[in-house]
Amino acid sequence: xxxxxxxxxxxxxxxxxxxxxxxxxxxxxxxxxxxxxxxxxxxxxxxxxxxxxxxxxxxxxxxxxxxxxxxxxxxxxxxxxxxxxxxxxxxxxxxxxxxxxxxxxxxxxxxxxxxxxxxxxxxxxxxxxxxxxxxxxxxxxxxxxxxxxxxxxxxxxxxxxxxxxxxxxxxxxxxxxxxxxxxxxxxxxxxxxxxxxxxxxxxxxxxxxxxxxxxxxxxxxxxxxxxxxxxxxxxxxxxxxxxxxxxxxxxxxxxx
Amino acid sequence: xxxxxxxxxxxxxxxxxxxxxxxxxxxxxxxxxxxxxxxxxxxxxxxxxxxxxxxxxxxxxxxxxxxxxxxxxxxxxxxxxxxxxxxxxxxxxxxxxxxxxxxxxxxxxxxxxxxxxxxxxxxxxxxxxxxxxxxxxxxxxxxxxxxxxxxxxxxxxxxxxxxxxxxxxxxxxxxxxxxxxxxxxxxxxxxxxxxxxxxxxxxxxxxxxxxxxxxxxxxxxxxxxxxxxxxxxxxxxxxxxxxxxxxxxxxxxxxxxxxxxxxxxxxxxxxxxxxxxxxxxxxxxxxxxxxxxxxxxxxxxxxxxxxxxxxxxxxxxxxxxxxxxxxxxxxxx
Numbered sequence: 001x002x003x004x005x006x007x008x009x010x011x012x013x014x015x016x017x018x019x020x021x022x023x024x025x026x027x028x029x030x031x032x033x034x035x036x037x038x039x040x041x042x043x044x045x046x047x048x049x050x051x052x053x054x055x056x057x058x059x060x061x062x063x064x065x066x067x068x069x070x071x072x073x074x075x076x077x078x079x080x081x082x083x084x085x086x087x088x089x090x091x092x093x094x095x096x097x098x099x100x101x102x103x104x105x106x107x108x109x110x111x112x113x114x115x116x117x118x119x120x121x122x123x124x125x126x127x128x129x130x131x132x133x134x135x136x137x138x139x140x141x142x143x144x145x146x147x148x149x150x151x152x153x154x155x156x157x158x159x160x161x162x163x164x165x166x167x168x169x170x171x172x173x174x175x176x177x178x179x180x181x182x183x184x185x186x187x188x189x190x191x192x193x194x195x196x197x198x199x200x201x202x203x204x205x206x207x208x209x210x211x212x213x214x215x216x217x218x219x220x221x222x223x224x225x226x227x228x229x230x231x232x233x234x235x236x237x238x239x240x241x242x243x244x245x246x247x248x249x250x251x252x253x254x255x256x
Numbered sequence: 257x258x259x260x261x262x263x264x265x266x267x268x269x270x271x272x273x274x275x276x277x278x279x280x281x282x283x284x285x286x287x288x289x290x291x292x293x294x295x296x297x298x299x300x301x302x303x304x305x306x307x308x309x310x311x312x313x314x315x316x317x318x319x320x321x322x323x324x325x326x327x328x329x330x331x332x333x334x335x336x337x338x339x340x341x342x343x344x345x346x347x348x349x350x351x352x353x354x355x356x357x358x359x360x361x362x363x364x365x366x367x368x369x370x371x372x373x374x375x376x377x378x379x380x381x382x383x384x385x386x387x388x389x390x391x392x393x394x395x396x397x398x399x400x401x402x403x404x405x406x407x408x409x410x411x412x413x414x415x416x417x418x419x420x421x422x423x424x425x426x427x428x429x430x431x432x433x434x435x436x437x438x439x440x441x442x443x444x445x446x447x448x449x450x451x452x453x454x455x456x457x458x459x460x461x462x463x464x465x466x467x468x469x470x471x472x473x474x475x476x477x478x479x480x481x482x483x484x485x486x487x488x489x490x491x492x493x494x495x496x497x498x499x500x501x502x503x504x505x506x507x508x509x510x511x512x513x514x515x516x517x518x519x520x521x522x523x524x525x526x527x528x529x530x531x532x533x534x535x536x537x538x539x540x541x542x543x544x545x546x547x548x549x550x551x552x553x554x555x556x557x558x559x560x561x562x563x564x565x566x567x568x569x570x571x572x573x574x575x576x577x578x579x580x581x582x583x584x585x586x587x588x589x
Contacts, residue, residue: 045480048480048483048484049483050480050483050484062466069483069486069487069488071486072484072486073484073486075483076484076485077484078480078481078484078485080477080478080480080481080484082478084477084478084481085476085477086341086475086477086478087341087476087531087532088478088531088535089530089531089532090531091533093530094476095476097473097476097477097485098485100470100473100474100485100486100487101486103470146477149477159572215367227544227551248383
C-alpha cells in the first residue's frame with residue numbers, strides 16, 4: 001500500500017503539488033490525468049523521493065524519504081518520461097540495467113537475473129530486438145525497450161510517466177495491456193496518462209489533477225464528466241458512458 | 257545494425273598483453289639499448305653494473321610511472337565521460353590537473369622545489385586538493401553535470417591564469433624555461449621516490465572511480481531513472497570528484513601535464529566493448545597504461561636534438577583519433 005498524506009512539493013518559489021491525500025492498493029492500475037503543468041509528473045517523482053516533498057509518503061508503513069535508495073528501487077520500478085538514453089547500448093544490455101537494484105556489490109548478473117531479463121523482453125515483445133542498438137531504434141521500439149527495462153526490475157510497484165508518448169495506437173494498447181496485466185498479477189501500478197479514453201478503458205481508478213491538487217478521484221465513470229473536463233482542461237467534450245468504460249470525444253476549446 | 261565486440265576478458269587479456277610488451281620494450285630501449293640477456297642479468301642480480309644502473313635507476317621507475325600515470329589518466333577519462341555522459345570529457349575538465357600544475361609551478365617559482373625533490377609533487381597534490389575544495393564550494397549541492405562542468409571550468413581557468421602569471425612574473429628566462437619544460441609533461445629523470453609519491457594517490461583515486469561503475473551504467477538512463485534504480489547520486493559525485501582530484505593530482509604531480517590520454521583512450525576502447533560506461537573503465541586503465549608507456553618509448557627513440565616532451569607526443573596522438581571520429585560522424589566511411 002502506497003499512502004500519500006498532505007503531500008506538497010515546492011520547486012523554487014512555485015508550489016507544484018499541494019495537499020495531496022491518496023492511497024494506492026496493490027492489484028490496481030491508477031491513471032493520473034490532468035492538463036500539462038498540472039503537477040502529475042512531479043507528484044509521481046515525489047512518490048519515488050526524487051523531489052523533496054512535505055507531508056508523508058509511505059510504502060507499507062515505511063516513509064520513502066527515509067528509505068535507503070536500493071530498498072525503494074526494489075519496491076517500485078520507475079519509467080521516467082522522455083526516453084533518455086545516453087550511450088548506444090544493445091537492447092539486451094539496456095533491459096539488463098533493470099536488474100541493478102538486485103545486484104550485490106561486485107557480483108555479476110546471475111542466472112535468475114538473466115531469466116528476469118528474458119521475461120521482461122518477452123512481455124514487452126522486444127526479444128527480436130535484443131542485439132539491436134537501442135539508440136538506433138524507432139521511437140515506438142525504444143519506448144517498448146525502456147518499458148521492458150522497468151519490467152525487468154520485477155518490483156511489486158510500477159510508476160510510469162507518460163508511457164504511451166510516441167507510440168502508435170497498436171503499441172499504446174500493448175503497453176496499457178501490459179500494465180493491466182501487471183496490476184491483475186497483484187502489482188501496484190500508477191501511470192501518468194494523457195489519452196483519456198485509453199486511461200478510462202484500462203484503469204481501475206483515475207486521479208484528475210489540476211494546479212497541483214486532486215480535483216477528482218474515482219472510477220473513470222466518476223471522473224470523466226463533461227463538467228470536470230470543461231473546468232480542468234478547458235475543453236468541450238462528449239462523454240459516452242453507456243459501455244464498460246466511458247469514451248471521450250473532444251470538440252474544441254470551451255468558450256468562457 | 258548489430259555489432260561484434262570481443263568478450264570482456266579477452267579484451268582485458270589482449271590489452272594486458274599489449275601493456276606487458278610496451279613495458280618490456282620500455283625497459284629495453286632508450287639512449288642505450290639493452291639486450292634481453294643483459295636485462296635479465298641485471299634483473300637477477302648479475303654483475304653488469306651499467307645495465308643494473310640503467311635498469312633500476314632509470315628505466316624501471318620511468319616505466320612504472322608511465323604505467324600508473326597512463327592507467328590513472330585513462331581511467332579518469334572513462335569515469336568522467338560516463339558520469340558527465342559526454343564523450344568529450346577528460347580529466348582536465350574538472351580543473352584539478354591545471355590546479356596540480358599550478359601547485360608544481362608555484363614550487364618552481366618560489367624555489368621550494370629545490371629544497372627537496374619531493375616538494376614539487378607534494379605541492380602539486382596540494383594544488384589538486386585545494387581545487388577540489390573550491391569545486392565543492394562552487395558546485396554546491398547541485399547534482400547536475402552542467403554545474404560541475406561550469407565549476408570545473410572556473411577552477412581550471414583560475415589555475416591556468418595563476419600559471420600564466422608565474423610565467424609572466426618569472427625573475428629570469430631560466431625560471432620561465434624551467435616552468436615551461438615542466439608544463440610540457442615528461443617522465444625523464446624520475447626516480448622511485450616519484451613513483452612512491454604517485455602510487456598511493458593513484459591507487460586511492462582508481463578505487464574510488466571503479467566503485468562508481470554501476471552508478472555510471474544506471475546514469476545511462478538519466479538522473480531520475482538512476483536514482484530510482486537505487487543509485488545515490490551524491491555519493492557517486494563525491495567519489496568521482498575525490499577520486500579524480502587525488503588520482504589525477506598525484507599523476508600530474510610526477511609527470512607534468514599530459515593531455516589527451518584521458519580523452520582518446522576511452523574512445524579507442526569503447527567500440528571494443530558493449531558501450532556501457534562500466535565496461536570501459538578497467539580496459540581504459542590498462543589501455544592508458546599501454547598508450548602512455550608506448551608514447552614515452554617514442555619520446556626516447558625518436559631522434560631529436562632537444563628531448564621531445566611526452567605531453568607533446570600525446571597531443572599529436574590525439575589528432576588522428578579525432579579525425580577518425582570526425583570522419584565516422586560525417587559517414588565518410
